Amino acid sequence: MVRILTKENVASLLTMQDALKYVEEAYKQLTLGNAIVPQRIAITDPAPGLTLIMPGIIGGEMSALATKIVSVYKQNPEKYNMPTVLAKVMVQDINTGDIVGIMDGSLITAIRTGAATGVSVKYLARKDSTTLGIYSAGVQARKQVHGVYWGLNRKLEKCKVFDLKKETAEEFKNEIESELGINVEITNSGDDLLSDTDIIVAATTSTIPLFMGDKVVEGTHISSIGAHAPESRELDSIIIKRASLRVAGLKKACLAEAGDYLIPISEGIITENDIISIGDIITGKEPGRTSDSEISVFKSVGISAQDVAVGKLVYDRALEKGIGQNIDF
Amino acid sequence: MVRILTKENVASLLTMQDALKYVEEAYKQLTLGNAIVPQRIAITDPAPGLTLIMPGIIGGEMSALATKIVSVYKQNPEKYNMPTVLAKVMVQDINTGDIVGIMDGSLITAIRTGAATGVSVKYLARKDSTTLGIYSAGVQARKQVHGVYWGLNRKLEKCKVFDLKKETAEEFKNEIESELGINVEITNSGDDLLSDTDIIVAATTSTIPLFMGDKVVEGTHISSIGAHAPESRELDSIIIKRASLRVAGLKKACLAEAGDYLIPISEGIITENDIISIGDIITGKEPGRTSDSEISVFKSVGISAQDVAVGKLVYDRALEKGIGQNIDF
Numbered sequence: 001m002v003r004i005l006t007k008e009n010v011a012s013l014l015t016m017q018d019a020l021k022y023v024e025e026a027y028k029q030l031t032l033g034n035a036i037v038p039q040r041i042a043i044t045d046p047a048p049g050l051t052l053i054m055p056g057i058i059g060g061e062m063s064a065l066a067t068k069i070v071s072v073y074k075q076n077p078e079k080y081n082m083p084t085v086l087a088k089v090m091v092q093d094i095n096t097g098d099i100v101g102i103m104d105g106s107l108i109t110a111i112r113t114g115a116a117t118g119v120s121v122k123y124l125a126r127k128d129s130t131t132l133g134i135y136s137a138g139v140q141a142r143k144q145v146h147g148v149y150w151g152l153n154r155k156l157e158k159c160k161v162f163d164l165k166k167e168t169a170e171e172f173k174n175e176i177e178s179e180l181g182i183n184v185e186i187t188n189s190g191d192d193l194l195s196d197t198d199i200i201v202a203a204t205t206s207t208i209p210l211f212m213g214d215k216v217v218e219g220t221h222i223s224s225i226g227a228h229a230p231e232s233r234e235l236d237s238i239i240i241k242r243a244s245l246r247v248a249g250l251k252k253a254c255l256a257e258a259g260d261y262l263i264p265i266s267e268g269i270i271t272e273n274d275i276i277s278i279g280d281i282i283t284g285k286e287p288g289r290t291s292d293s294e295i296s297v298f299k300s301v302g303i304s305a306q307d308v309a310v311g312k313l314v315y316d317r318a319l320e321k322g323i324g325q326n327i328d329f
Numbered sequence: 330m331v332r333i334l335t336k337e338n339v340a341s342l343l344t345m346q347d348a349l350k351y352v353e354e355a356y357k358q359l360t361l362g363n364a365i366v367p368q369r370i371a372i373t374d375p376a377p378g379l380t381l382i383m384p385g386i387i388g389g390e391m392s393a394l395a396t397k398i399v400s401v402y403k404q405n406p407e408k409y410n411m412p413t414v415l416a417k418v419m420v421q422d423i424n425t426g427d428i429v430g431i432m433d434g435s436l437i438t439a440i441r442t443g444a445a446t447g448v449s450v451k452y453l454a455r456k457d458s459t460t461l462g463i464y465s466a467g468v469q470a471r472k473q474v475h476g477v478y479w480g481l482n483r484k485l486e487k488c489k490v491f492d493l494k495k496e497t498a499e500e501f502k503n504e505i506e507s508e509l510g511i512n513v514e515i516t517n518s519g520d521d522l523l524s525d526t527d528i529i530v531a532a533t534t535s536t537i538p539l540f541m542g543d544k545v546v547e548g549t550h551i552s553s554i555g556a557h558a559p560e561s562r563e564l565d566s567i568i569i570k571r572a573s574l575r576v577a578g579l580k581k582a583c584l585a586e587a588g589d590y591l592i593p594i595s596e597g598i599i600t601e602n603d604i605i606s607i608g609d610i611i612t613g614k615e616p617g618r619t620s621d622s623e624i625s626v627f628k629s630v631g632i633s634a635q636d637v638a639v640g641k642l643v644y645d646r647a648l649e650k651g652i653g654q655n656i657d658f
Contacts, residue, residue: 004656004658006656007658034375036372036374038370038382039370041367041368041370041382041384043385043386043394045365045386045388046386046423047394048423048424049425050426051384051426053367055370055372055382056372057372059374067382067396069396069419069421069428071421071426071427072426073425076425076426082425082427086425086426086428088419088428088658090419092398094375094376094377095376095377095402095409096400096402096405096411096415097376097378097379097380097400097415099398099415102431104658325656327333327335327654327656328335329335329336329417
């Protein structure tokens with residue numbers, strides 16, 4: 001019996017508050033050695049787009065085994081009136097191997113990415129943080145705000161947003177103000193996000209740094225979830241140097257893909273040893289923030305363990321609430 | 330829209346005759362460089378079983394993109410009254426990346442493995458072959474007979490079978506005789522399969538050679554589809570040495586996994602250069618059998634391209650015949 005969950009089913013079952021707990025647990029189990037994130041498989045030629053096959057397993061209490069298949073086809077909107085990114089998550093029963101849940105994966109991807117930032121905020125941002133500055137007003141960015149909101153345990157009061165597209169920024173403002181009841185201010189430049197904010201989130205498609213690292217004020221926490229290629233980055237070497245906490249969703253993954261860390265390493269500004277995984281802080285293996293003046297950086301490139309955790313969460317909730325359609329294969 | 334195809338749907342749509350054509354095309358496109366078989370991902374600990382994630386893509390006219398997720402949990406029958414091997418195939422639209430078909434994969438696995446042997450028989454067995462000897466009477470073995478039957482274009486007349494379990498052999502005899510209308514003889518020893526047979530198929534769970542290679546008569550074609558670990562094999566070094574055609578489903582895959590070739594290579598009996606892919610013969614890059622006295626060996630370890638091809642076949646037929654259930658995710 002396979003539980004089939006549509007986009008609407010997933011939306012009705014998945015909350016950021018829950019996702020944050022599951023993603024935190026995934027990071028914890030990774031550090032404890034109870035979770036495995038195999039190198040994902042990328043398929044392109046002879047297809048006109050990219051497919052990523054991302055399986056993973058998380059032991060411990062969660063006991064989750066799942067694979068996300070996500071495709072990125074840039075021609076889709078124009079040529080087929082379809083989204084660029086399409087995804088599904090196949091959840092297996094860890095005890096039998098049977099696929100027991102198949103669900104739309106687009107919201108899962110956005111929520112798990114927001115949850116990663118949320119976990120980083122919980123462990124790395126100053127406890128008195130109330131203000132967020134966010135680069136990009138796109139779909140991913142909106143879930144980032146939710147992640148920060150729950151990472152701060154609802155203490156977020158204000159969000160400043162910068163996006164080159166005015167209309168997208170207006171949509172963002174309306175959506176976030178109505179959903180979270182916080183004040184949103186649209187700024188005229190990216191640098192406007194750097195003052196009077198406690199947390200900065202970068203969620204753009206940029207491949208070059210978004211701001212000068214020397215303009216960031218002490219005590220700021222920064223989360224970057226865009227840019228995931230060795231030669232691309234959203235953060236410059238200055239801010240990586242200034243930060244005293246340089247954290248990765250998963251260190252191994254960032255050392256394979258994140259220019260934000262790889263470029264400063266290649267420049268000799270930091271070494272691999274200066275980077276830790278967020279799971280190291282969650283498990284107490286490494287201290288987190290120790291003063292209000294520290295700058296902390298969190299970089300996440302997106303790993304299957306996040307999808308596995310959130311896919312399991314959606315599946316668990318679907319069973320609890322009797323949502324979705326059962327198919328006997 | 331996703332077409333969901335149950336085990337019964339797949340059984341009603343999939344014929345060995347079709348599968349043979351699709352698997353042959355997959356092998357051809359692999360040699361032409363239009364198909365890609367990424368290294369499959371294996372997930373075990375902390376699960377009590379093995380999951381293999383096997384994506385692949387085939388260009389050309391077939392244009393197929395799919396992933397098989399197959400699990401092997403040895404405790405399933407005893408502990409959960411479930412099959413050891415469970416599988417599903419997710420078929421994507423190669424033009425948009427969208428998952429458009431999800432189907433049970435157990436029959437696909439058995440049929441594509443039979444089809445691989447069938448393709449080898451078509452290209453490597455003597456044209457006047459009429460008799461098969463097969464090691465094992467299990468589920469896989471039965472589909473092997475179907476593969477040989479169609480590979481010989483229905484000229485198979487007789488099948489000799491050896492299995493340690495008498496009851497399984499009887500079931501095999503009844504099933505094959507009624508399905509294919511050929512004569513089945515149950516033998517008392519493995520060596521009985523070696524005389525008066527044109528084709529030998531090894532489809533066992535053995536990890537050591539099934540017979541002495543010097544007992545095989547000239548002109549025989551041998552296909553081995555069991556044993557798929559570097560230290561395991563169904564064929565001994567003598568037969569590999571005696572064969573003048575040493576063929577792989579995919580050379581790269583056999584050099585990674587097939588002890589049948591890897592052990593003789595390590596012994597210095599053959600070199601990597603003595604092995605060719607079946608696609609090299611299909612495309613005419615290499616000659617096939619050139620005399621009736623040659624011994625030919627085909628070794629297949631199972632590659633995603635076979636599942637991708639047969640998954641696409643089932644999906645295509647389902648659309649043509651209006652079979653299955655559409656789900657709007």
